[in-house]
Amino acid sequence: MGIIYILLICVFNLLNTKVNGQEVKLTLLGDAVKKGAVCLDGSPAGYHYAKGFGDGANSWMIYLPGGGWCGSKQSCLDRVKNNPDLSSTKNITNTYFGGILSSDKNSNPDFYNWNRVFIRYCDGSSFIGDAVDPGSKLYLRGSRIFTA
Structure with a gap:
């Protein structure tokens, strides 16, 4: 019974975010590929941005979500x-x-009117990797994504 209750709460929170949340478009980094700031599959990195307003217009929240590392070539594939x-x-x-x-x-x-940025987690290395496996065409370029 406990796990069902937790799952229902998670589903409710997800639905509530879509109903009450603000829809924010993805912005791809224009020169991401040139800079090597790419996701595991080589697609350009991106972020979602909502402009701050009022007394929060000069404050920033940058959200770096988790997602876990892929710890081997096979787990990244x-x-x-x-x-x-x-x-x-x-x-x-x-x-x-x-x-x-x-x-x-x-x-x-506390943060409703701040500039809010959600940087997509797509690199498999928690924004710290800077490697490419040419054989599998895997790009672990989190460091470049973070910098770009």
Whole structure:
């Protein structure tokens, strides 16, 4: 019974974010490929940005989500094949800003009016890698994504 209750809460929170959250488009880094700031599959890195307003217009929140490392060549290949949201920007368009990224003062009283940036996690190395495996065409370029 406990696991079902937790799953229902997770589903409710996800649905509530889509209903009450702000839809924010994906922006691809214009020169990402040239700079090598690419996802595991070689697609350009991207971010979602919501402009701050009022007395929060000069404050910034940069959200770097987790996603776990792929710890081997095979686990990175599996991620590209089975979990494209954590390895590519090819099929990402918009996301919803809810919770700590929400622009609703009632649900996010501390940061609702700040500039909010959600950097897509797609590199498999927690924004610190800088390697390419030419044989498998895997790009572990998190450091370049973070810098770009």
